[in-house]
Amino acid sequence: MREPFAIAGGSQDVVANVLVRAELSDGTVGWGEGAPMPAFNGETQAGTLAAAAKAAKVLRGVRAGAWGAWGQRLAAMLPGRAAARAALETALLDAWTRRLGTPLRVLFGGAEDRIVTDVSIPLVSPEAAAEAGRRIRDFGVKLIKIKVGKEPAADAARVLAVHRAAPRSRLMLDANGGYRVAQALELLSRLRAEGVQPELFEQPVPEKDLAGLKAVRRRGKILVAADESASSPSAILALARAGAVDVVNIKVMKLGLLGSLDCARLARASGFSLMIGGLVESRLGMTAAAHLACGLGSFAYADLDTPLFFARDPMRGVPIRHGGLYDLSKVRAGVGVVPA
Numbered sequence: 260m261r262e263p264f265a266i267a268g269g270s271q272d273v274v275a276n277v278l279v280r281a282e283l284s285d286g287t288v289g290w291g292e293g294a295p296m297p298a299f300n301g302e303t304q305a306g307t308l309a310a311a312a313k314a315a316k317v318l319r320g321v322r323a324g325a326w327g328a329w330g331q332r333l334a335a336m337l338p339g340r341a342a343a344r345a346a347l348e349t350a351l352l353d354a355w356t357r358r359l360g361t362p363l364r365v366l367f368g369g370a371e372d373r374i375v376t377d378v379s380i381p382l383v384s385p386e387a388a389a390e391a392g393r394r395i396r397d398f399g400v401k402l403i404k405i406k407v408g409k410e411p412a413a414d415a416a417r418v419l420a421v422h423r424a425a426p427r428s429r430l431m432l433d434a435n436g437g438y439r440v441a442q443a444l445e446l447l448s449r450l451r452a453e454g455v456q457p458e459l460f461e462q463p464v465p466e467k468d469l470a471g472l473k474a475v476r477r478r479g480k481i482l483v484a485a486d487e488s489a490s491s492p493s494a495i496l497a498l499a500r501a502g503a504v505d506v507v508n509i510k511v512m513k514l515g516l517l518g519s520l521d522c523a524r525l526a527r528a529s530g531f532s533l534m535i536g537g538l539v540e541s542r543l544g545m546t547a548a549a550h551l552a553c554g555l556g557s558f559a560y561a562d563l564d565t566p567l568f569f570a571r572d573p574m575r576g577v578p579i580r581h582g583g584l585y586d587l588s589k590v591r592a593g594v595g596v597v598p599a
């Protein structure tokens with residue numbers, strides 16, 4: 260990566276992802292990416308490779324178009340291996356939709372063909388955050404997600420530096436579960452004292468602290484999003500029962516591609532707004548996520564920016580355009596991204 264991507268749980272400076280190639284009996288090829296991020300949930304490249312290799316043997320000979328059937332087998336075979344499932348599912352569905360001659364987004368409903376991403380700023384100094392804020396503004400992106408969750412005063416300094424560098428940008432905070440409720444509220448009051456009101460606070464407190472999420476939502480008077488807390492269908496139902504959050508972050512690398520489809524529908528039916536997000540995917544994985552969000556339509560937030568942080572781009576197809584735009588209208592079949 261151009262520079263380390265630091266979040267509350269740790270830092271990543273090299274992308275160690277997994278590429279899956281699927282070939283249909285007629286020779287059609289599809290590609291899928293798994294992007295394990297140890298700092299987020301402990302998944303690793305070695306574990307993802309081993310899981311994908313094991314499952315690939317079982318998938319040999321399945322009918323690619325019967326994705327309801329092999330998707331369930333895969334989910335049963337690889338619980339807790341979302342990155343491996345994502346890579347296999349994307350590769351098979353990329354191949355299948357290439358063979359059909361249809362863009363992947365159509366398989367998921369075809370609601371939209373464009374989506375605009377935010378850009379994130381990791382746990383860096385205020386000076387580096389201001390510089391990033393100016394770059395993001397100049398790239399035409401108006402929604403910035405700032406990583407926090409270490410210490411409220413230092414985190415406030417980072418957020419205020421971004422605000423001063425890009426005063427008209429909308430700001431979101433993401434603590435990756437690094438705070439207690441009191442710290443999250445302290446950060447918000449430090450920002451409000453300077454006239455800064457973020458639009459949304461993602462995962463202010465740890466995964467299991469649903470009461471804490473609800474407390475930040477109520478006492479902080481801010482939209483709260485669940486990311487780490489929304490790790491399965493049952494977890495999303497628990498969030499709904501607790502009235503804990505407003506928004507659910509759907510990530511292909513957390514739920515799998517088909518699991519994300521299920522969870523997005525469940526979250527929407529439960530009354531949540533949706534965010535589409537990722538870990539540290541290249542354009543292959545992120546564009547697959549963009550197809551899912553465009554296919555379902557009406558995602559309130561998109562956080563699909565990590566291809567911008569790669570020092571060397573391993574993929575070609577579907578560039579992220581000025582303003583953070585993913586334009587899928589020109590993808591004729593499949594995901595539209597292949598290894599360079």
Ligand SMILES: [Mg+2]
Nearest residue numbers: 433461462486
């Ligand atoms: Mg997050």
